[in-house]
């Protein structure tokens with residue numbers, strides 16, 4: 001029995017992300033899968049403290065919050081459904097907060113479980129305002145150890161409005177059935193997107209366009225003339241081998257360099273001591 005986990009990265013309980021995930025799960029359930037659902041905002045995920053303890057010793061993040069409880073839900077999962085909304089052109093804070101914490105997780109599960117499929121959905125009010133959210137949704141699914149087989153860009157404005165879009169509902173249901181049926185083939189990536197991470201945002205570095213997420217470099221003129229990304233593919237920056245290389249080649253040496261210079265850095269910082277930072281008396285606000 002395939003076990004499929006659905007995750008919504010929106011705080012709206014009857015919003016479009018949650019509704020879309022549940023449509024996929026319902027269909028996967030009808031296809032014989034065992035399904036589970038969670039809302040990321042129901043888990044307390046603190047901001048990364050930048051301590052790099054996750055690359056030392058037992059490689060466990062020392063922050064005591066719900067990160068490992070959340071990851072526990074992924075154990076034994078055969079497929080993932082992940083949806084996030086575009087909020088001000090970017091991914092919602094809860095998704096980025098999780099992503100910041102995944103250096104440690106990427107080392108543990110990245111590359112090892114990537115044959116397990118993920119279907120992702122990026123929800124937006126307006127295609128022209130889609131910003132940069134989709135590649136981050138896919139990056140999160142990949143860092144969690146899944147291979148994105150389908151990345152859906154869905155337009156729906158008011159909470160839950162997606163249920164009125166019959167064409168989309170049909171697609172979501174099909175995605176659920178495919179997941180329940182085992183490892184679905186990855187959909188073909190349309191030619192104007194980065195072939196590795198499906199990003200449609202590129203840096204222009206003549207004569208190339210470069211995907212800022214994975215480093216794939218395509219021919220600029222070919223893209224202008226034919227709207228096709230053709231060139232050198234980047235390495236996904238979340239697989240086990242890439243992360244290991246990155247940590248050994250860059251992160252560890254940078255920590256050693258910092259240690260050598262720490263005293264001088266702290267001395268130079270002395271004159272900044274009077275700026276202690278203003279604290280809020282109210283703490284976190286909640287929505288009733």
Ligand SMILES: Cc1cc2nc3c(=O)[nH]c(=O)nc-3n(C[C@H](O)[C@H](O)[C@H](O)COP(=O)(O)O)c2cc1C
Pocket residue numbers: 010011012014015016017018084085086087088089090123124125126127128129130131155156157158159160
């Ligand atoms: C605070 C806020 C900011 C938003 N910013 C954007 C945006 O920049 N671009 C866009 O296309 N839609 C934007 N939207 C619309 C949402 O992406 C859209 O309604 C989506 O379906 C929300 O999913 P949800 O109901 O699961 O939260 C925004 C919505 C909110 C509440």
